[in-house]
Amino acid sequence: MGDDGIFRRPAVPQPVRIRRDVHKLPPGDKTLFWYEKAIQAMKKLPLSDVLSWRYQAAIHETDGVAPPAQRDFWKQCQHSSWFFLPWHRMYLHFFEKIVAAQVVALQGPADWALPYWNYSASAASSLVPEAFRLPAHEDTNALFVSKRRSTANAGSPFLSTRDIDISCLLQRPFAFQDARSIGFGGPRRLFHDLSGDGGALENAPHNLVHTALGGNDGFMTFPATAPLDPLFWLHHCNIDRLWEVWVQRQKQQGNADRNPSTQATSLPPQTGLWRTTSFMFHNETRKPIGMTVREVLDTRVAPLSYEYEDTSDPFPGQS
Amino acid sequence: MTARPAYIQGILMVALTGMYFEGACVRAAMTIPSKERAMAASDQTDAGNQQSGLPDVPELIVSSDRPFLIGAESTRLTLEIHEPTGPARHKPLKDQELFLRIENYTCDKAAPSFAVFLNVPPGQNAQDRNDLYAGSMGTFGLREASSSQVSMAEQERT
Numbered sequence: 001m002g003d004d005g006i007f008r009r010p011a012v013p014q015p016v017r018i019r020r021d022v023h024k025l026p027p028g029d030k031t032l033f034w035y036e037k038a039i040q041a042m043k044k045l046p047l048s049d050v051l052s053w054r055y056q057a058a059i060h061e062t063d064g065v066a067p068p069a070q071r072d073f074w075k076q077c078q079h080s081s082w083f084f085l086p087w088h089r090m091y092l093h094f095f096e097k098i099v100a101a102q103v104v105a106l107q108g109p110a111d112w113a114l115p116y117w118n119y120s121a122s123a124a125s126s127l128v129p130e131a132f133r134l135p136a137h138e139d140t141n142a143l144f145v146s147k148r149r150s151t152a153n154a155g156s157p158f159l160s161t162r163d164i165d166i167s168c169l170l171q172r173p174f175a176f177q178d179a180r181s182i183g184f185g186g187p188r189r190l191f192h193d194l195s196g197d198g199g200a201l202e203n204a205p206h207n208l209v210h211t212a213l214g215g216n217d218g219f220m221t222f223p224a225t226a227p228l229d230p231l232f233w234l235h236h237c238n239i240d241r242l243w244e245v246w247v248q249r250q251k252q253q254g255n256a257d258r259n260p261s262t263q264a265t266s267l268p269p270q271t272g273l274w275r276t277t278s279f280m281f282h283n284e285t286r287k288p289i290g291m292t293v294r295e296v297l298d299t300r301v302a303p304l305s306y307e308y309e310d311t312s313d314p315f316p317g318q319s
Numbered sequence: 320m321t322a323r324p325a326y327i328q329g330i331l332m333v334a335l336t337g338m339y340f341e342g343a344c345v346r347a348a349m350t351i352p353s354k355e356r357a358m359a360a361s362d363q364t365d366a367g368n369q370q371s372g373l374p375d376v377p378e379l380i381v382s383s384d385r386p387f388l389i390g391a392e393s394t395r396l397t398l399e400i401h402e403p404t405g406p407a408r409h410k411p412l413k414d415q416e417l418f419l420r421i422e423n424y425t426c427d428k429a430a431p432s433f434a435v436f437l438n439v440p441p442g443q444n445a446q447d448r449n450d451l452y453a454g455s456m457g458t459f460g461l462r463e464a465s466s467s468q469v470s471m472a473e474q475e476r477t
Binding site for chain 1: 429459
């Protein structure tokens with residue numbers, strides 16, 4: 001326990017988990033089997049339990065005012081801001097640890113990791129993976145939700161090439177604050193605001209896939225319900241992966257503005273603010289934990305300790 | 320949103336096309352881009368912006384004169400572009416990088432995403448002219464943001 005009364009994780013090496021492409025999981029792979037079982041277990045927990053499915057969704061957003069005890073934990077999602085990417089990376093991390101703990105409790109493997117949905121890879125990969133559609137019954141398949149566009153749940157194409165365009169990877173710098181550049185990661189802002197411009201990655205494919213999958217009244221269309229769709233987490237896992245692809249591209253090209261960081265020779269004060277800003281979550285043992293942006297800039301080291309199956313550059317040689 | 324027009328001549332025609340969702344509409348305004356905002360930001364450049372080679376002070380060269388509604392059908396606007404006379408006057412317009420901003424947009428129910436096309440000839444379907452596609456407007460969270468903007472405006476009035 002720290003001086004501020006907040007539990008902090010020990011800095012010990014952890015095995016690196018591999019987040020894999022959901023459409024390339026080999027036959028017989030149990031990743032989605034265990035994901036479904038864990039969600040079933042989380043759905044049985046009351047909303048007041050930080051490990052419950054609905055509590056995890058409320059961290060992102062919820063209708064109405066958060067109860068006093070949850071004021072620092074609910075309605076925390078960061079959008080239209082340069083915290084969009086780091087906050088969602090933290091959100092995924094704690095969610096993944098909670099699901100993984102459920103998997104272990106259900107006698108599953110210890111190395112469960114969240115898969116990602118790379119809808120931009122091909123026409124086939126843009127379809128909703130079968131396990132999230134069939135069986136099409138919420139009582140028997142926790143990966144299925146009826147609150148999606150019907151074409152998506154029918155296994156038909158529903159994403160346009162514009163929805164899944166990833167030319168956002170060609171944008172620089174990371175952060176913007178005026179009309180000169182759309183930027184990759186978002187405008188410099190303090191706490192979240194759903195209005196206004198987001199970064200290139202947030203706008204597309206992030207926003208477009210949300211509304212394309214949710215349609216008129218589906219879960220994914222609204223921030224308060226989006227995390228209730230199990231595909232939300234795979235979608236954001238892909239957004240997080242694209243951030244990593246972008247960082248690797250900047251390194252390959254020798255660009256200093258890969259993230260707001262000490263790479264730049266002349267640092268505006270806001271850059272330090274970005275790296276030291278922290279957000280609160282609960283871990284898999286229900287302990288509250290603060291995490292700073294600086295802690296989530298390298299996915300391969302603790303506390304994150306994961307990497308993606310594929311972070312290859314889709315635009316090699318193109319600056 | 321911000322989009323980069325492939326090219327702009329004397330007249331810019333903007334077509335905004337809803338991808339699906341019937342009945343939803345969005346109220347929006349358009350600028351290319353805001354001079355006031357640009358001036359305010361001109362002393363806050365960072366290493367990234369300096370490296371990008373963008374001019375320090377952009378200039379507003381046109382804006383819509385009133386808010387407009389975007390619905391499921393294609394919405395077309397025509398804007399008359401002026402040659403820059405302010406900070407951007409040192410280069411011909413054709414040699415400059417231009418940004419199209421659709422801003423302050425709101426909705427009161429779930430809205431679709433909108434595709435934005437430039438200079439689609441009259442009588443042609445914008446969706447058939449992918450070569451004129453400029454970008455897409457996402458609307459995730461727009462309904463919630465719109466209600467919070469209304470709420471803030473009401474608080475300011477009281």
